[in-house]
Amino acid sequence: MATASRTFTRALRSNPIASSLRTAAPRRVVVPRQAFRQQGRRGYASEAPKSSGNALPIAAAVLAAAGVTGYYYLNSNAGTQDSASQGQKGNTIFSPSKKDYQAVYDAIAKRLIDESDYDDGSYGPVLLRLGWHASGTYDKETGTGGSNGATMRFAPEGDHGANAGLKAARDFLEPIRQQFPWITYSDLWTLAAACAIQEMGGPDIPWRPGRQDRDVSFCTPDGRLPDASKAHGHLRDIFGRMGFNDEEIVALSGAHALGRCHTDRSGFEGPWTFSPITLTNDYYKLLLEEKWQWRKWNGPKQYEDKGTKTLMMLPTDMALINDKSFRKTVEKYARDQDAFFHDFSNVLVRLFELGVPFATGEDARITFKRTE
Numbered sequence: 001m002a003t004a005s006r007t008f009t010r011a012l013r014s015n016p017i018a019s020s021l022r023t024a025a026p027r028r029v030v031v032p033r034q035a036f037r038q039q040g041r042r043g044y045a046s047e048a049p050k051s052s053g054n055a056l057p058i059a060a061a062v063l064a065a066a067g068v069t070g071y072y073y074l075n076s077n078a079g080t081q082d083s084a085s086q087g088q089k090g091n092t093i094f095s096p097s098k099k100d101y102q103a104v105y106d107a108i109a110k111r112l113i114d115e116s117d118y119d120d121g122s123y124g125p126v127l128l129r130l131g132w133h134a135s136g137t138y139d140k141e142t143g144t145g146g147s148n149g150a151t152m153r154f155a156p157e158g159d160h161g162a163n164a165g166l167k168a169a170r171d172f173l174e175p176i177r178q179q180f181p182w183i184t185y186s187d188l189w190t191l192a193a194a195c196a197i198q199e200m201g202g203p204d205i206p207w208r209p210g211r212q213d214r215d216v217s218f219c220t221p222d223g224r225l226p227d228a229s230k231a232h233g234h235l236r237d238i239f240g241r242m243g244f245n246d247e248e249i250v251a252l253s254g255a256h257a258l259g260r261c262h263t264d265r266s267g268f269e270g271p272w273t274f275s276p277i278t279l280t281n282d283y284y285k286l287l288l289e290e291k292w293q294w295r296k297w298n299g300p301k302q303y304e305d306k307g308t309k310t311l312m313m314l315p316t317d318m319a320l321i322n323d324k325s326f327r328k329t330v331e332k333y334a335r336d337q338d339a340f341f342h343d344f345s346n347v348l349v350r351l352f353e354l355g356v357p358f359a360t361g362e363d364a365r366i367t368f369k370r371t372e
Contacts (some may be wrong), residue, residue: 001177001245045240052205061091071283082307087323092267095183096182096183096209096333097207098366100180100182101183101191101207101209101368102300102366102368103180104176104180104183104188104191104371105191105194105195105368106371107176107179107180108173108176108191108192108195108196109195109199109370109371110126110371111123111172111175111176112124112127112195112196112199113371115172118168118172119259119276119277120259120260120276120277121277122200122277123168123172123196124196124199124200125196125200125258125259125260125277126165126166126168126169126172126195126259127169127172127173127192127193127195127196128196128255128258128259129166129169129194129259130152130166130169130170130173130189130192130193131147131189131190131192131194131254131352132193132255132351133145133152133162133163133166133301134146134147134150134152134186134190134227135190135351135352135354136224136225136226136238136242136351137157137220137225138192138224138226138241138242138354138355139220139224139241139242140241140242140243140354141241142252143355144218144220144355145220145224145354145355146354146355146356147186147189147190147211147352147353147354147355147356148186148211148212148214148355148356148357149186149211149214149218150185150186150188150189150211150213150214151214151215151216151218151219151220152166152170153170153185153213154215154216154219155216156219156222157219157220160222161222161227161266162222162225162226163225163228164264164265164266165262165264165265167191169189169192170189173189173192176188176192183209184211184212184213185213186211186212186213186315187209187210187211187329190207190211190352191207191328193205193348193352194207194348194352194368195368197279197348198368198370199370199371200258200277200278200279201278201279201280202279202341202344202345202346203341203342203344203345204367204368205345205348205349205352206345206349206365206366207349207352207365207366207368208353208358208360208362208364208365208366209364209366210356210357210358210359210360210364211356224238224241225238225293226238226316227316228261228266228268228302228314228315228316229301229314229315229316230315230316230319231315231316231319231322232319232320232322232323232326234314234316235249235319235326236249239252242247242351242354244347244350246325246326246329247329247343248343248347248350249326249332250320250326250329250333251329251333251340251343251344251346251347252344252348252351253283253316253317253320253349254281254283254284254333254340255344256271256272256273256283256314257272257274257275257276257279257280257281257282257283257318258273258276258278258279259271259276259277259325260272260276261302261312261314263299267299267300268299268300268312268314269299269301269302269312269327270304270311270312271310271311271312272286272308272311272312272313272317273286273311274311280337281333281334281336281337281340284330284333284334284340285319285334286305286311286313287313287317287320287321287330287334288321288330288331288334289334290305290306290307291305291306291307292304292305292306292318293306294315295309295312300343301315302315303315303317304313304317349352349365
């Protein structure tokens, strides 16, 4: 049964010996994808398994010890399996290929088109936010946090203020996880973020597997993610803890070209750009070209554009043009979208890999084929 299979897999992953070895190894309207993009542009651990004499669990542990990532134990009694493993009989060790990860990407991309009743017509921005927030907890000094673990599944991390609303993204991906039970949540969340960027017109985001899910004991403390009410000093503190410099901070901030804020989550309200489900360099252009004023309302301090009063900027956004070092990069990206896309891709790849003890090199990264 599928439940039994997943329980077994979780138990295998929670095996303290295998775990320590791995650590050591270090939407209902269907619209065409292109129409989807154009629309966005117009509008806005439980017990370890007992030995049964079967050599496969032992082999799985050996694979883990050898640093083989992404393996999955399959049994003929298991429920729904991915297309690559359907029709297989008996017990086997399944090691996903690039083709299998592309199948996961394709399923997420299809669901992004089919499930278009979220915010401005896409779950894409919230998927990016999920991958971002799962990864942005990394602390280079302690080596803790980061995407390896998917600890946002648990309280208290899932309840941190910065993660408010991300249950929508996790729930969106659950059917994908059921379809492909061999992929870890840690890999799924970051793969989904890469998919979202590419399907929303952004650059390619090379991605590699190898993250392992962890238990509640690995949850990170609150306060590791940016506070939108702060200024440039706070940005340097938060991003510097992860190892990013000023130019990289501005590049990562370009993610604000996508999505919007919600009063029931962050307290802030509104989109940053007129195309919140298409990635462009408009975020930087608007920062420099629009006239911004404080919004008069009962919510927290935020800016609104003086012309239409439909866009917003946060104090952390305005800090990018009020600080001389940050502003130089804002001006660069406002002039050159290709430069933004290049740097955004590079820094996002780094963000998604922070703290992950990959057993493979950078040559294992996959550049996914976009949907047509």
